[in-house]
Amino acid sequence: MSRTEIEIDAPDPRRWLMFAILLVGAFLPPLDFFIVNVALPSIQQDLGTGSSAEQLVISSYATLYAVTLITGGRLGDLYGRGRMFFLGLLGFAAASLMCGLAASPGMLILGRALQGVTAAVMAPQALASVQAIFPASQRPLALSLYGAVFGLASVIGQALGGFLIAVDVMGMGWRAIFLVNLPVALLVIAFGLPVLKETRARRASKLDLVGTALSMLTLTALVVPLIEGRAAGWPLWAWLSLAAAPVLAVLFWRYETRLHLAGGTPLLDPAALKAPGLGRALLVALCFYAVGVFFLIFSVYVQGALQMSALDAGLIFLPFGAGFLLGPLSVPALRRILGDYVNPAGMGLEVIGFLWLGWLVSSTPAAIAPPFSSLAVILFLIGLGQGLALPTLMRMVTGRVAPAYAGMIAGITSATLQISTSLSVALIGGVFYTLQGEQATTVSITHAFTVSVLCIAVCLAAGVALSLSLVRQPVQITETSAARST
Known part of the structure; x- marks a missing residue:
């Protein structure tokens, strides 16, 4: 089969506007990862968080974001990238509201965990859509814009976090770094719903639930000790978790291979x-x-x-x-x-x-x-x-x-x-x-x-x-x- 047969059929005239909307999904997750760093002292003073709770404010987001990304990307392939983008954005806005209204460290940590999951559903759709909505000649420029947005979010997060706390918008203090996501999400949903055209794999099937569970277990076994291990003094559980990661990876790969040979739709297609x-x-x-x-x-x-x-x-x-x-x-x-x-x-x-x-x-x-x-x-x-x-x-x-x-x-x-x-x-x-x-x-x-x-x-x-x-x-x-x- 030639390369031209697998290209998109006809480029949508609104593809750049569609892509601009999807880029919000690439911008918000790294922004919210970095923006929290400078706010931790203010959060500690307001909520009385200890060092372990402060670590969880960061690691709960980072861990669940990492382990859910592959699943989030595949959900877009199967059920529609636009649909998953808007569902992820709505969930991210709700989780941001929970963080902004948090009255206890536990509520803040739960909100950050939900932010991580919903960000992982939202974020891959922009990168995936480069292949789906652009002809080959325009993909390098689209990827360049993606790279600019992705990278600038990490830098802006550092500066914006310090600015919002220094200005103390409407007396909200550190809460402003989360609540600022709400008007952004509402504007994107209002302008994006009429514009965004749905794309998905042509032969969409059901999500590989067993593969999803195995992939998340594998990534959890790898990422959690990497994020938490040093702060905890590298306890035994961290080393056991790292040792389990390759074993789980082998089990995951074997299951995906068997599912592929049986004609199913694996989470990670071996072919x-x-x-x-x-x-x-x-x-x-x-x-x-x-x-x-x-x-x-x-x-x-x-x-x-x-x-x-x-x-x-x-x-x-x-x-x-x-x-x-x-x-x-x-x-x-x-x-x-x-x-x-x-x-x-x-x-x-x-x-x-x-x-x-x-x-x-x-x-x-x-x-x-x-x-x-x-x-x-x-x-x-x-x-x-x-x-x-x-x-x-x-x-x-x-x-x-x-x-x-x-x-x-x-x-x-x-x-x-x-x-x-x-x-x-x-x-x-x-x-x-x-x-x-x-x-x-x-x-x-x-x-x-x-x-x-x-x-x-x-x-x-x-x-x-x-x-x-x-x-x-x-x-x-x-x-x-x-x-x-x-």
């Missing part, structure tokens, strides 16, 4: 996952989001070692955000010059930026802020590299499977990035907190930060090497998966 180069592309994604821990350790460095306020700590990320905005918008032009080398070039810029940052911090006396001009250039360079690499990485992964599996691969890609973030926080964050020591000092924080950014650079360098190997392997859609998509 689609055998696409040439897909495994290595996902490994690039795993290396790529090692940068996820940077937002945490840089905040600790500028607030703990340089004594910056929460608002200043958020605003200092703005050069990174400017680079992240420019990067994706530059991808279409750079592809005409560099071709498929844009992805390794972008990650290479990040490697240079982190090496430069490590040198700058280590060569500056402790407790003295590095020159802001140099710091701004470095953060811009890292953001630019991230912005160039993210949309091209998405194309590298999602372009290898047929459009019928767009939701599935979008969920897998998003889950891989989330797992990468969890791994980086557990491993590189572990290095940071070990070197910082229990009695953190300016010198120990600075040393820990320097070593940690070098670890991030090493992970990104591994991603560059893998990406270069994929440049020599053209994107193809397997005959089996193509046949099953029609």
